[in-house]
Amino acid sequence: MSVETNKQPADGTHSGPAPLIRLEQVTKRFGDNTVLDHLDFSVDAGRHVTLIGPSGSGKTTILRLLMTLAKPDEGTITVDGEQLFPASEKQIREVRKKIGMVFQQFNLFPNMSVLRNVTEAPVTVLGLSKDEAEARARELLDLVGLADKCDAKPSQLSGGQQQRVAIARALAMRPQVLLLDEVTSALDPELVAGVLDVLRDIARSTDITMLCVTHEMNFARDISDQVLMFDSGRVIESGPPEKIFGDADHERTREFLSAVL
Numbered sequence: 001m002s003v004e005t006n007k008q009p010a011d012g013t014h015s016g017p018a019p020l021i022r023l024e025q026v027t028k029r030f031g032d033n034t035v036l037d038h039l040d041f042s043v044d045a046g047r048h049v050t051l052i053g054p055s056g057s058g059k060t061t062i063l064r065l066l067m068t069l070a071k072p073d074e075g076t077i078t079v080d081g082e083q084l085f086p087a088s089e090k091q092i093r094e095v096r097k098k099i100g101m102v103f104q105q106f107n108l109f110p111n112m113s114v115l116r117n118v119t120e121a122p123v124t125v126l127g128l129s130k131d132e133a134e135a136r137a138r139e140l141l142d143l144v145g146l147a148d149k150c151d152a153k154p155s156q157l158s159g160g161q162q163q164r165v166a167i168a169r170a171l172a173m174r175p176q177v178l179l180l181d182e183v184t185s186a187l188d189p190e191l192v193a194g195v196l197d198v199l200r201d202i203a204r205s206t207d208i209t210m211l212c213v214t215h216e217m218n219f220a221r222d223i224s225d226q227v228l229m230f231d232s233g234r235v236i237e238s239g240p241p242e243k244i245f246g247d248a249d250h251e252r253t254r255e256f257l258s259a260v261l
């Protein structure tokens with residue numbers, strides 16, 4: 001499979017083994033509610049990292065910060081050596097090109113065909129020609145099993161198919177990082193497996209970096225190089241899936257997993 005990413009050559013300042021994503025001492029508050037509390041973690045290029053933890057522990061907030069949909073109150077976030085906060089609008093636009101996100105809701109453009117949903121941003125944001133964007137989109141729609149749905153409107157597709165279009169749309173920007181926020185939570189149970197299979201395939205066969213929030217623990221176990229257990233805005237434990245799911249050190253992790261597995 002030929003999913004490629006828009007890898008930028010590292011400049012002199014940021015070359016070397018710097019992680020692709022780095023959060024340092026990140027704090028995020030909503031009023032009196034401290035959602036992230038001096039959070040530190042980093043993700044190396046090409047790794048698949050899953051965030052697990054109880055509802056409200058701040059997992060989605062991290063993805064929203066990385067997408068610049070929210071700002072931290074303190075701390076720094078860098079992606080590929082470039083700082084996200086504080087940064088000019090222009091810098092943020094550049095960093096944003098490196099990050100794709102798939103949300104719980106598919107958020108497709110209802111009046112556009114499936115193909116146009118996937119070509120729109122590569123044409124308008126990256127400046128690809130229509131032909132180039134269509135070739136890329138057709139390849140990705142084939143990858144997610146929807147080659148025959150190019151001309152359909154989103155409303156003619158099942159939720160699982162719509163989410164697969166959303167995955168193709170995110171990949172069409174050739175991001176270095178794919179953020180996945182509970183992408184199967186809004187789906188009927190029988191449609192979940194098809195979407196997770198597509199993501200497993202992408203995880204196995206591409207070099208894209210994935211940061212994933214999910215309540216699907218089997219999926220987390222399958223695709224992750226590393227699992228981060230969150231509680232109250234902090235990472236309380238992290239490790240490879242065999243360790244976290246099989247022999248967690250922290251009692252809170254064991255309690256959480258025994259409740260959800």
Ligand SMILES: Nc1ncnc2c1ncn2[C@@H]1O[C@H](COP(=O)(O)OP(=O)(O)OP(=O)(O)O)[C@@H](O)[C@H]1O
Pocket residue numbers: 030033035053054055056057058059060061062
């Ligand atoms: N825009 C907002 N305004 C106020 N509070 C918010 C906002 N967004 C998130 N929060 C609060 O921040 C906390 C963390 O939310 P977040 O969605 O990051 O948790 P989560 O770990 O992803 O939970 P879940 O697994 O239920 O999705 C929650 O208490 C939530 O109510």
